[in-house]
Every structure is written in C-alpha cells, then in structure tokens.
Amino acid sequence: MQGKAREPARGTAVDSAPPHPRIRAVGRALPEHYADQETLIAAFRDAWAGAHFNVERLEELHRAVQVSGRHLALPLAAYRDLRSFAQRNDAWTAAAVNLGETAVREALRRAGLAPADVGHLFFVSTTGIATPSIDARLVNRLGLAPGVRRSPLFGLGCAGGAAGVARAADYLRAWPEQVAVVLAVELCSLTLQREDVSIPNIISSGLFGDGAAAVVLAGGARDAADGSLAPAVVATGSVFYPDTERVMGWDIVESGFKVVLSAKVPEVVRTHVRADVDGFLAGHGLARADIRHWIAHTGGPRVLEAFESALELPEGALARSWTSLRQTGNLSSASVLFVLGELLDSGEGEAGDNGLLLAMGPGFGAELVLLRW
C-alpha cells in the first residue's frame, strides 16, 4: 500500500447550494433468523479443525470481534446445502428483494411518503448480483412509478451506504423537487466460503452479518410534511487511495465471492482518515471539534479504535457504532445507515448541529458526508 498520509486531492469535495437535500428517514430491516456467536462458532468448529491445529485460537478470534450474534438470511441449517455460486446468488436474490422491500416500506412510512413519490431508487450491494437488478424487482413489489430512475451500485463494499447517500444528494441537487431512496442490502452470510479456512475468511465469518437499510432523501425544494428537523446533506467527499486494490474485496471463485481482507485495513484508516477528514472539513470552514455527531461505519473493533484514535474523538463519540457492531455485526454498506437511523431515532440532532457520516471500503477509499441539522 502507499503508506504516507496525503493531502486530499483537490476536487474531492462536492458542495451543495441551499436549499440542501435533506435526509427524511431511515428504515432498517434484519432477517428473522438469528444465531448468537457461540452457536456460530460451534457450527464452524469442524471445518476449522479439519485445517488448523489450534482451533481454540480461532474460537477466541471469533469472540474478539465483539459481536454477540448475527441475523442470517436463511436458517443456519440451510447453509450446508449452498455449494455453488448459483445456489448462493439465487438465495441472495430472493432474500434481498424481501428484506429490501421491508426496509424501503419502513423508511417511506417514517418519512410520511408513498412509493409513488420516489423519483430515483439507488440500490447498493456487494454481496450478490442480479439482472434485472433488485431495484427493478422492487419497482414491481412496491408499486413505484413507471418513470422512476434506477441506479444499482455494485462493488463499493462497506463504503456503499455512504456513497449511495452522496450520489442521491448529487441527484437531488439537480432535481430539488424530487425524492430519492437509497437502499443498501447486504447478505454477507450468503457469500461465506466454508471451504476457505484462511484467517481473513475466518475473521469475516465472525464479523459480518446480514441486514438492509433504506434512506429517504428529499430535494431542498420539498418541505417536510410534518415540519420536522431533518439533517441536510451539505457536502460530500470521496477520497481514493491509489494502489490499494488488495486491501479489501472479493476474489471471484467457482463457488462465489472469496473474501480479500488484508491485515492493513486498520492501518490504512490510521494513515489516512485524519488528514482526509480535516481537509474535507476545512474546505467548509469546520474542524473536528465542530462535529457533534460522528456516524462511522462499524468496520470492526480495530477499525473503530483506529477512527477514535486517529480523529482524537471524545469518549462515547462512536457509541452507536460500537452498539451496532455488537448487536448485528458488520453489515457492510448498510452498517453506517443503521447507525444513522439510530441517531435520528434518538432525536439528539438540534438545529445548527454538524454531523459527519464516514465509511471506507474497497478501492480502497473513503466516503464522507457532511450533515447539518
């Protein structure tokens, strides 16, 4: 990797002009199936023992990620029957439509809007593929307008939720009368390669869970139906880290997606995030001390610790990210949207507050979204 911290390149930040797009609501959906961490460890133990001498070390590794359990797209016993990519992806398509529908309906309900109000649906995922894409299938399921724009975004990994919000805000700057929905569905359990007993895969099998989140954004020309305080997307920023393609991603194998997860992820965060955040905020006359709400992707304990130390965050600043990590594991692109939903539910945002939503993902790169209440 390129180890030196760099000044963010010019042009990475996109300013909005008032009236800004606003985040009206977040809907969250978790699959009904759930397994606690010890149950999952027991399910993996035999596969590990076939390949590794000291299985207890691996069990401790699963406990060290500080996840108490995961929601699963399928009942635990059903995963044994998934052997081919086709089987895994078929299961992903069926579950993604169901879970996505639930998340979007919940987000629209919270926003006081109807499916027919949606002008653009952004669908974000990195854990499965489909054509017609999941957004198309949801047009039918939800009864979206025939004129709805659709943008499926595949491959952004954990950064996809933040990137989706940023792209939706871009769209609403051009069409301020419209409503956009960002839906992130990640069914990480359906990508798991049981035959892959590498440490990165074992860590992934302990860390990643399944879930979906939908964000409703409205253009600045639309007033909230109930006059409630909604955070505005004031600016967005992207930072790409050259020559870091092997930090995180997939190797495509016959049986599906095999995880690439370098030991360097927390190091990349530590190396870059401070300069990137400071540069992004400075471009808007702000410093870290001006940010009251930190909405950080729940990458894992090491990543959250790296955020906390590199950004010198006050104690408790990432409490919602830590709680989300413990409750559901890392939901890839959906995770940061779950944290955003928890923040909105808390009602802690007050007029004039600044918030920074940030996530990093394969590329490797960072997505930054500046919010103002």
Place this chain on the structure above:
Amino acid sequence: MPDARDRILGEIRRIFADELEFTGPVEPHHVLATDLELDSMGALVLAVGLEDRFRVALAEGDAAAVVTVADLVALVERAVAAAADGGEPRPEGGRTAR
C-alpha cells in the same frame, strides 16, 4: 538444532511472502512489529501458520516476549521440543482432524 531452526525460519519467510504479501527480506534480527510491519492480524496469520506446520500450540503469554524473528524461531523450536518430549502438544480441548 540448526536444521529445525532453518525449517522454522523458512516457514516464517513463506508465510510473510505468501500469506501476508510482504515483499521485503525476512532476517532473524528483524523486529516483527516495525521492520516487518506485523500487526495483530498478521501476527495471528503467522501464529496459526506455524502451529499448523509444526503441530504445536503457541501460548499467548509466550508471544509477549517475542520481539524479533529470532525470538519467534526460538519459541517455536522450544514448543516443538516440548511436544517431542511428550509435553502438551496442543491446548486442552483443541482438536485436529489431520
């Protein structure tokens, strides 16, 4: 046991090159954390690889004293010798299927 040391050092070099994608030289005097940029996950990959190859369990407490590659070679060498002498080859409850 120079042969054993060479085999252990060779395995450490293989793990750094093949599994940790470290492209530089790996010599006995190198400090793992700094010279070889070994972080916590890398240390885990290294420990598991050595345990699998030499069929020993490396205790967390012993790992704390490991600073250099030579320290690690010595730790594995002691664990191999202890296992050969009928000591604990693996932790209580650990299982192996091969």
